Amino acid sequence: MLKRYLLSVVFLFLVTSYCLLVTVVHAAPSYGTHMPEEKHWTCGAEGDFVIDRDLDNEQGATEGNRYFVTASLGVFSWLSLDGKIGVGNVEWKRGSIGDDLSYSTNFAGGYGFRVRLYENEDWGIKSVAGFQHISVHPDPKNQGGIKHETIIDDWQGSLLVSKAIGDLVPYIGGRYGSLDFIKWENEKDRKRINSEEYYGLILGMDYWLGESIKLNLEGTFLDGEEIAMGISYDF
Numbered sequence: 001m002l003k004r005y006l007l008s009v010v011f012l013f014l015v016t017s018y019c020l021l022v023t024v025v026h027a028a029p030s031y032g033t034h035m036p037e038e039k040h041w042t043c044g045a046e047g048d049f050v051i052d053r054d055l056d057n058e059q060g061a062t063e064g065n066r067y068f069v070t071a072s073l074g075v076f077s078w079l080s081l082d083g084k085i086g087v088g089n090v091e092w093k094r095g096s097i098g099d100d101l102s103y104s105t106n107f108a109g110g111y112g113f114r115v116r117l118y119e120n121e122d123w124g125i126k127s128v129a130g131f132q133h134i135s136v137h138p139d140p141k142n143q144g145g146i147k148h149e150t151i152i153d154d155w156q157g158s159l160l161v162s163k164a165i166g167d168l169v170p171y172i173g174g175r176y177g178s179l180d181f182i183k184w185e186n187e188k189d190r191k192r193i194n195s196e197e198y199y200g201l202i203l204g205m206d207y208w209l210g211e212s213i214k215l216n217l218e219g220t221f222l223d224g225e226e227i228a229m230g231i232s233y234d235f
Contacts, residue, residue, distance in 0.1 A: 029228035033162040036074035044232030054196040063091035088136040103138035110134035124164030
């Protein structure tokens with residue numbers, strides 16, 4: 001019991017330290033390979049962040065923070081539906097095309113699903129495929145006599161494989177998706193800007209504090225440097 005407590009403290013310390021040391025932005029986490037049992041729920045809280053996500057056609061980069069209450073329902077033993085609701089803000093680092101813009105915190109939400117693939121209980125191996133989408137609708141920004149508005153659409157498909165090592169469940173996988181920056185000025189000239197890269201590497205881990213409660217930490221690389229962390233409980 002003491003060992004589990006100490007490991008939990010170390011885990012939380014590392015997560016907190018990392019988040020204090022980096023500038024955060026958007027991400028659509030994959031949720032890992034754990035899924036709720038059929039006709040059961042998994043609920044929790046989640047923070048989604050991206051350290052770096054460049055936009056296509058030299059349109060700079062976007063940043064921000066998002067925080068959610070999450071819920072997943074096990075529809076079948078092999079299918080989970082995921083949903084979340086919360087708040088988020090947006091930063092547009094425009095570089096040479098103009099001054100940076102900061103859009104204040106407002107509504108954010110998301111949805112998705114996961115499908116259980118190959119599983120071997122004796123070896124502690126699981127594999128899961130999924131789709132996730134997050135949308136952020138920050139407040140408009142008035143700057144230079146222009147009303148700037150934006151919506152962030154962050155979506156991805158992912159494939160993950162995990163190996164349980166006691167209470168620790170590390171996982172690795174890949175994703176394909178885009179962070180789309182939708183903008184318009186003075187309620188006209190609507191334009192969608194895609195992210196620069198579409199393929200990413202996912203590294204993450206779940207750590208079980210008990211039979212029903214777990215912590216999650218996930219990072220994404222190649223298409224951007226992103227991080228997500230959360231805590232959840234199985235009902």
